[in-house]
Amino acid sequence: MSAVPTTDASGAAGQLPRIRSALDRLVSFKQGTSPRSPEGHAFPLSANESPYEPIPAVVRAIQEAALGVNRYPDNTCADLISEISSRFAVPEDSIAVGCGSVGVSQMLLEAVAEPGGEVLYAWRSFEAYPILTRLSGATPVEVPLKDGAHDLDAMAAAITDRTRLIFVCNPNNPTGTVISRSDLETFLDRVPADLLVVIDEAYIEYVRDDDVPDGLTLRPGRPNVVVLRTFSKAYGLAGLRVGFVVGHPTVIEALRKAFLPFSVNAVAQAAAIAALRSEDALMARVETTVKERERLHHTLTAQGRPVTSSNANFLWLQLGDQALAFAGHCAAAGVSIRPFAGEGVRVSIGSPTENDAFLAASATFPTPPGHPGPGEGTLHDTRR
């Protein structure tokens, strides 16, 4: 910690409050921008959200709950936990809820990570992992992806006696790649039994590859494995912030201690319950998104774009040094996507209209010399 001498707005010399040095290397979470086309249209495809408005049953639950917001929410989220318990056939004492699965991830880190400890994950993966790890005071250990997918051998080799938590993102954000059941089981068998493994399944509902396991089926006999889920994607509640984790009751008890009181509000709890009760309608939307994903994949391949096979609600284009220019070109057409400089871009699957706007923008991106042009590209198809 360091006290920084400074001058305040009035010009008086003084000192600023001490800030934890762990924050020095932290970069704030970046949210996508909202560009508009010359005609004023905005096509938001940068945050992997559901493109659909809430269904009427969810809207009704939200309206009803809104009338009670003068009261604090149920801090134990009892009704929501009971609903999750029956839906996923897991005991209530094996479930903890949080403010988005980001909030739950923070609780997990609060429970096991500390300065001197290490948190292991593949990279590139979900951008919140390094932020939350540094916030916890622990040290991130990032294991590079191999062909756009988790390198589980390298991850197992990177485990030390300082490792406190491992994030495994399946499907991976931003590449959309997946890990098969046998590969994941082999990896889990190599992880010491006292080391927490978090299988982040934010996009599980979009998976259509039969080899990919439902993480919940990997838990029996593995008390160190927890499965992280969210209501932000397939359930369409990104704006309300609810996520949950399924794990061993001892882990769950620790997590509940790390819960920021009242951080899952009553409107969010009611909406999540209503969403679970309306699952058929919501999963029909997921099916449409999956079909759109395959349509985009096909068209982008025909355009010669280096697109990776995805099992999530987004696609990854490995554009290398063209990533920023490509995203800028899309932004000029009102399409916001997520660029990662020097690596690629992630494009969320939106409504058919939004997707068409993106495809049109992609079709007119001038391919520089030396890069495959439309029709001459090779399909970069990485399934694992």
Ligand code: PMP
């Ligand atoms: N995990 C992954 C892999 C994600 O991509 C996201 C959202 N982008 C989250 C977790 C967080 O979701 P939320 O906090 O909205 O539940």
